[in-house]
Amino acid sequence: MTPGDLATTSDTLVWLAVLSYVVAATLFGLEFAYRPRWLGVAGLAVTVAGLAANVGAATTRGLAVHRVPWGNMYEFSIIVGIITVTGFLVWVRRRPEIRPLGVFVLLPAVLAMGLGGLVFRVPAGPLVPALNSRWIVIHVAAAITGSSVLCLGAVFSILYLVKDRVERRRRPPAPPLVAGAARTADRVEVDQAVARHAGVWDRLPSADTLDHLAYRTIAFGFPIWTFAIIAGAIWAQSAWGRYWGWDPKETWSFISWTVFAAYLHARATAGWRGRRAAWLAIVGLATLLFNFYAVNTVIVGLHSYGGR
Amino acid sequence: MAVDVRPPAARPDRPPRRPGLGDTLRQAWREYRSMRTALVLLVVLAAASILGSLFPQEGVSPQRVDQYFADHPALAPVLERLGLFDVFGSAWYMAIYLALLGALVACLVPRTRALVRVLRSRPPRGGDLARYRTRATFETSAPPDEAMAAARRVLRRHRFRLATHDGQLAAEKGYLREAASMLFHVSLLVLLVGLAYGKGYGYRGQAAIVEGETWANARVGYDSFSPGRFFGPERLAPFQLRLDDFTNSFYANNTPRAFVSRLTALDLDGRQLQSQPVAPNRPMTVDGVRVFQSDYGYVPVVRVQDRNGRELLAPQEVLTLRDPASEVSNGAVKVTRSTPQVGLQVVLFTGLRTAPDCPPGMDFCNDPRLSRPVLVVLAYQGDLQADRAQSVFSLDHSRLRPLGDRPLLLGPGQSGRLANGMVVSFTDLKQYSVFTLARDPGVPVVAVGAALLLCGLVPSLYVTRRRVWVRAVPAGPGTTRVELAGLALQGKAAFEGELARLAAQVERGSGGLTPSPPEDRGTLNGAKDRAAAEETRP
Numbered sequence: 001m002t003p004g005d006l007a008t009t010s011d012t013l014v015w016l017a018v019l020s021y022v023v024a025a026t027l028f029g030l031e032f033a034y035r036p037r038w039l040g041v042a043g044l045a046v047t048v049a050g051l052a053a054n055v056g057a058a059t060t061r062g063l064a065v066h067r068v069p070w071g072n073m074y075e076f077s078i079i080v081g082i083i084t085v086t087g088f089l090v091w092v093r094r095r096p097e098i099r100p101l102g103v104f105v106l107l108p109a110v111l112a113m114g115l116g117g118l119v120f121r122v123p124a125g126p127l128v129p130a131l132n133s134r135w136i137v138i139h140v141a142a143a144i145t146g147s148s149v150l151c152l153g154a155v156f157s158i159l160y161l162v163k164d165r166v167e168r169r170r171r172p173p174a175p176p177l178v179a180g181a182a183r184t185a186d187r188v189e190v191d192q193a194v195a196r197h198a199g200v201w202d203r204l205p206s207a208d209t210l211d212h213l214a215y216r217t218i219a220f221g222f223p224i225w226t227f228a229i230i231a232g233a234i235w236a237q238s239a240w241g242r243y244w245g246w247d248p249k250e251t252w253s254f255i256s257w258t259v260f261a262a263y264l265h266a267r268a269t270a271g272w273r274g275r276r277a278a279w280l281a282i283v284g285l286a287t288l289l290f291n292f293y294a295v296n297t298v299i300v301g302l303h304s305y306g307g308r
Numbered sequence: 309m310a311v312d313v314r315p316p317a318a319r320p321d322r323p324p325r326r327p328g329l330g331d332t333l334r335q336a337w338r339e340y341r342s343m344r345t346a347l348v349l350l351v352v353l354a355a356a357s358i359l360g361s362l363f364p365q366e367g368v369s370p371q372r373v374d375q376y377f378a379d380h381p382a383l384a385p386v387l388e389r390l391g392l393f394d395v396f397g398s399a400w401y402m403a404i405y406l407a408l409l410g411a412l413v414a415c416l417v418p419r420t421r422a423l424v425r426v427l428r429s430r431p432p433r434g435g436d437l438a439r440y441r442t443r444a445t446f447e448t449s450a451p452p453d454e455a456m457a458a459a460r461r462v463l464r465r466h467r468f469r470l471a472t473h474d475g476q477l478a479a480e481k482g483y484l485r486e487a488a489s490m491l492f493h494v495s496l497l498v499l500l501v502g503l504a505y506g507k508g509y510g511y512r513g514q515a516a517i518v519e520g521e522t523w524a525n526a527r528v529g530y531d532s533f534s535p536g537r538f539f540g541p542e543r544l545a546p547f548q549l550r551l552d553d554f555t556n557s558f559y560a561n562n563t564p565r566a567f568v569s570r571l572t573a574l575d576l577d578g579r580q581l582q583s584q585p586v587a588p589n590r591p592m593t594v595d596g597v598r599v600f601q602s603d604y605g606y607v608p609v610v611r612v613q614d615r616n617g618r619e620l621l622a623p624q625e626v627l628t629l630r631d632p633a634s635e636v637s638n639g640a641v642k643v644t645r646s647t648p649q650v651g652l653q654v655v656l657f658t659g660l661r662t663a664p665d666c667p668p669g670m671d672f673c674n675d676p677r678l679s680r681p682v683l684v685v686l687a688y689q690g691d692l693q694a695d696r697a698q699s700v701f702s703l704d705h706s707r708l709r710p711l712g713d714r715p716l717l718l719g720p721g722q723s724g725r726l727a728n729g730m731v732v733s734f735t736d737l738k739q740y741s742v743f744t745l746a747r748d749p750g751v752p753v754v755a756v757g758a759a760l761l762l763c764g765l766v767p768s769l770y771v772t773r774r775r776v777w778v779r780a781v782p783a784g785p786g787t788t789r790v791e792l793a794g795l796a797l798q799g800k801a802a803f804e805g806e807l808a809r810l811a812a813q814v815e816r817g818s819g820g821l822t823p824s825p826p827e828d829r830g831t832l833n834g835a836k837d838r839a840a841a842e843e844t845r846p
Contacts, residue, residue, distance in 0.1 A: 125559070125561060125563065126563070126565070128564055129564055129565065129566050129589075130589070132566075132588065132589060133589040135589075212801070219770075222765075223762070223765050223766050223769065226761065226762065226765055238591065239588060239589045239600070240602075240744070241600045241744050241748075242512065242748065243748075244503070245368060246396050247368060248361045248368075254357055255354045255361075258353050258354040261350055262350040262351050262354070265343055265347045265350065266347055269344050269347055271344070272347060280351075287354075295361075
């Protein structure tokens with residue numbers, strides 16, 4: 001295949017992947033709402049197919065341009081899809097019960113890729129000289145992986161907050177001071193009432209499980225993000241002669257790092273653990289999104305090659 | 309303020325104890341080094357950094373700061389006084405991170421003491437093993453001391469520290485978590501020291517060199533120069549740089565492909581030190597100074613004569629400013645010896661093209677490759693106001709009026725006549741290359757700090773602290789009952805399985821023959837435990 005054919009194939013595969021993710025998200029969503037297991041299993045199969053298309057898209061793009069396929073925002077968005085979906089699949093393998101959460105993971109991935117494909121798409125092409133370094137392999141790969149994993153963790157934090165709210169609302173009032181038997185009967189009645197009125201959100205895994213998922217995911221992403229920043233500093237030192245210059249991209253990476261560091265500290269601080277920590281993760285997610293979308297396009301800086 | 313409510317009279321034998329500024333201070337100190345303080349300061353640091361990205365920064369883009377002053381004349385001075393154009397160098401930003409590092413040090417001291425105490429003492433006794441949530445029990449035909457020996461072997465293989473208390477084996481591991489966490493926090497201090505040292509004793513500057521020319525590394529040779537506080541210009545390394553050649557190339561879609569300067573470093577006597585191509589991501593190091601390719605531009609050589617052929621301006625290299633998007637460069641030639649004075653605005657096209665070769669709707673356009681250089685000359689006459697400070701790239705048009713109604717278009721080697729009879733010649737075209745020169749003696753320190761940071765971070769998140777106790781008691785003729793109990797400070801969800809595996813290994817190791825009865829695996833860890841499971845240390 002010529003580079004042109006490969007690039008066309010890549011573009012097709014991107015949309016195929018997005019389409020698969022949309023279908024899978026729908027299936028997971030239906031499983032979440034109506035519970036039949038086969039929907040989720042089908043969703044999983046479609047997700048894997050979508051992931052294959054996604055990886056194929058990145059590979060053909062890389063072959064078409066003879067370099068790593070993460071040189072601009074469009075390519076970055078494609079890789080974000082791969083990392084997020086892979087991260088989710090790894091979690092589902094370890095904890096099958098979280099499968100219906102796929103809808104909350106795939107939809108952001110679809111958004112990221114769709115935005116990349118519709119707004120930031122650029123034809124396959126070579127890199128500008130400033131990006132032509134082997135550090136692009138390491139730094140950008142670590143940045144995509146770290147930020148995708150941190151975003152995934154923040155998604156779990158959002159779900160944790162939702163479920164925590166549901167659980168607190170549902171907590172039955174203090175049992176009346178009567179004899180044991182009557183009390184048990186009351187509890188049963190309360191439980192039945194609760195089950196009758198249980199909303200769809202009750203089907204989320206327990207708040208504690210979600211909190212745990214969020215922590216484990218963020219604790220995995222944080223060192224990768226740290227490494228990405230350090231690798232970027234090394235590259236900046238060899239490309240611009242300074243390892244740190246408060247360029248907007250650097251500043252926002254540092255802000256995200258600080259916020260997620262605060263999250264990790266909050267997990268061990270009385271009064272911050274739980275809801276407040278989850279809010280910190282959400283702030284962290286906002287800083288990552290700002291860094292990727294706003295800093296690349298709106299704020300002028302040395303990292304502004306990403307956009308169009 | 310703590311108040312002592314006890315009446316002094318009640319304690320006649322001792323002098324009344326003052327409520328204690330000391331108590332208050334101690335309390336404040338304890339509060340300061342608490343994790344909550346660190347947490348709040350981290351959030352404040354993040355918020356303060358946001359300000360640094362909302363406003364243009366002096367150290368990053370001074371032109372945009374000037375632009376901001378022009379756009380917001382009333383607001384800008386206020387913001388400047390607040391340090392918002394130099395957030396990362398401002399006193400209040402420094403106050404935040406120093407407070408954070410102070411809290412870090414304040415918290416490291418007791419943590420070091422605690423860790424040393426733990427490392428010096430033996431793993432503590434477990435007491436009644438039945439009350440632990442995570443347990444594993446099995447029965448074996450091996451005698452109790454053999455079972456205990458097997459437990460010792462297994463636990464030692466898993467890198468537990470061991471101690472025996474009254475026949476009970478106590479084991480503990482995972483001190484690396486706390487040690488690594490402390491290493492991580494210390495490395496932040498190392499980073500800051502390296503940063504400050506490099507900032508104080510290093511410098512950065514930019515210099516433009518025209519092809520074929522030699523540039524001496526002296527303060528005056530720099531177009532911009534920002535030294536550290538403790539850097540004296542006398543410390544500039546004694547060398548010269550000669551730009552032998554500059555080349556740039558483009559892809560078919562006109563995006564830049566490469567730009568390379570062949571640069572030779574010479575000592576002050578002109579002896580060659582080294583010679584190499586310098587390109588983006590390929591700097592040269594001379595005498596501890598790193599030389600980076602940063603920009604480039606074009607230098608048309610222009611000569612001006614009056615109508616009689618008398619030279620008004622000897623062939624002059626005109627430095628021009630290149631627009632990276634179009635590769636069109638702009639410059640100015642100032643002829644002060646004529647009356648009235650004449651100013652030439654020159655626009656250099658690297659490859660001038662006209663209508664059919666250009667994108668639709670454009671009469672002319674530029675090919676970024678140096679394929680058909682054309683110098684467009686627009687002449688003005690009047691007063692150049694050359695005695696005032698002004699840009700070398702442009703004319704001050706306030707007292708100038710156009711000379712003639714059409715521009716001259718000159719190729720290299722061509723001459724043209726202006727409306728007043730003057731002859732302008734485009735005799736030659738050269739390129740210049742802009743280099744950033746930087747020296748940062750703090751880099752090795754920062755590199756070590758960053759390496760330590762990563763070395764500390766990963767174990768501080770993933771190593772888990774565990775305590776395990778083992779007891780073996782006879783449980784009838786020829787049977788020994790072995791009990792394992794454990795406590796996990798982190799990663800509790802996985803601990804139950806770990807303990808079960810340890811028990812299985814001990815059972816195999818003790819060489820018992822009887823098939824083991826179903827294990828009492830303790831209570832199942834519910835979600836509640838899991839919630840409490842993941843505790844990070846500060």
